[in-house]
Amino acid sequence: MKEKIFENEILESFHQTVEHIQELMSEPTAIFITDTTHYRYTAHVEGLPFQTKADDPLKQFVKEVIQKGEYFEDVIEAGGPFAFPFKSVILPIKDENGRPVGGVLMAQSLRKRHEMTELAETVRSALDQITEAINDLNVKVQEVVETNGYVLKTVEESKENTQNTDEILAFIQDISSETNLLGLNAAIEASRAGEFGRGFDVVAKEIRKLSSSTSDSVKKVDEVLKGIKGSINTIDEKINENTEVYETQAASLQEIAASIQELNSSVQMLYSFAEKI
Template sequence: MSNVNETEMEQLLQSLKISLPLVQRLFPIDVMFALADTDKFIYYLPGTELDIRIQEGAAIPQNGGIRTALVKGEEVSANIPKEIYGLPFKSSSMPIHDQNGAIAGVFTIGISLSNQETLSEAANALAVTSEEISSTSEEIAGTASDLANTVNDLKELGQRVVTDLQQTDEILEFIRKVADNSNLLGLNAAIEAAHAAEHGRGFGIVAQEIRKMSVSSASSAKDIAGILQLIKQNISQMDAILMDCLAQSERQAAATEEITASMQQLAASAVEIEKIARLI
């Protein structure tokens, strides 16, 4: 800023009183302004919410950026936490020199950091949330993969059961043949017993029992065949259901992988938002 004398300081004050309210309206962020000479504040324009209640004519504090700018003759910036004045803001104080190079005062601007703080908190919350979702998605993906493996194992088990049932068909066929042969044998024995008349009565009873056993065996084999056929049908339905579960688990695993990738991108975006927040 140009060097000023006392008269120019007064002119500067009057100019700032006219221009700063207009400048303040153009700022997209809440700002406040202050002008001080070497001892006291001579002008203060609070922001909409950012107001540290400086009284014109009040002495400059012995500590702080304004005093440092006066003493060192250098621009001083600092971030003021909300615990001090209720709102966080960035303070920048620039010394004003007179024509002889001596410090005549300090011009200070305070820029609200409320938006930055809100954005930073949102970015942190977003990063934490996306990390949690990513972790959960990875767990779901792992579970889906395990489920797919289990379903595949069940499918293979079902196929082995079907193979075993096919072997029982051969056993049942053998039983049916034995039953048929036993029935024929019993019938022949009954005929021979009839020919033997009284001497073949005991043999006829045995032949009758053999025929009953053969009929019972044939009936049981038929019942077993029906049950096994029903088991085959149920296994076929189970196989179809398992195939559908396998397809769904694979789609679930793929979907959770996409979610995990999206969450990673979201976490990266949160980092970028945090960087932008620091620039505001």
């Protein structure tokens, strides 16, 4: 038991138990016990570099708080020799007659709260950046999906046009066949006419030549169109595959964004928790 220095029982109780009080605190806490004019006992801690000593006079503000007998609390921001903010408390003590006899002053480090708040701010800032990046990416993915939709529509129209071309080629092929038949009939008639059918025979040959040329051209065009249709079908398949991939990515991005929103809520809870420390 320490030597008694206070007549007032409450002040002396604080004096005798100050080390235990410090042990109960969640963060390092300096404790000062005063009478109405001077510091009488000081218990310093590491991290709070106060220069106050026993028998130092009280500052006017502290005197006024003790005289008023009203509890005072404030948070002092970091600065000067103090690397972290701390909570300042003044607990005025009165005797049995209600007269002020001194006070208990506490300065509790808020290092943990400060570090937790900074951590929460860092996490939130990182989440905000990730969210912004995801939103930008999601917009671009949606733009690609939309563009693919337009391209797919154009491809479908091209497929329809090539099918229409097939019908035209079939029609031309029919004409070519009929022309060839007409030329064959003309040749037969020219042969029957003998000497008088020579001119008609020339016409018949030209008709058959035209028919053959038309038929060859139709076949070449048909081959080209088949190649085009094959390419269009390949493009169609690839666009559909890519669209499915992008739609899946868009859904995944939305899920990630939802998860980040949940993390933001957790960070807000961390802020709230830090404020209560």
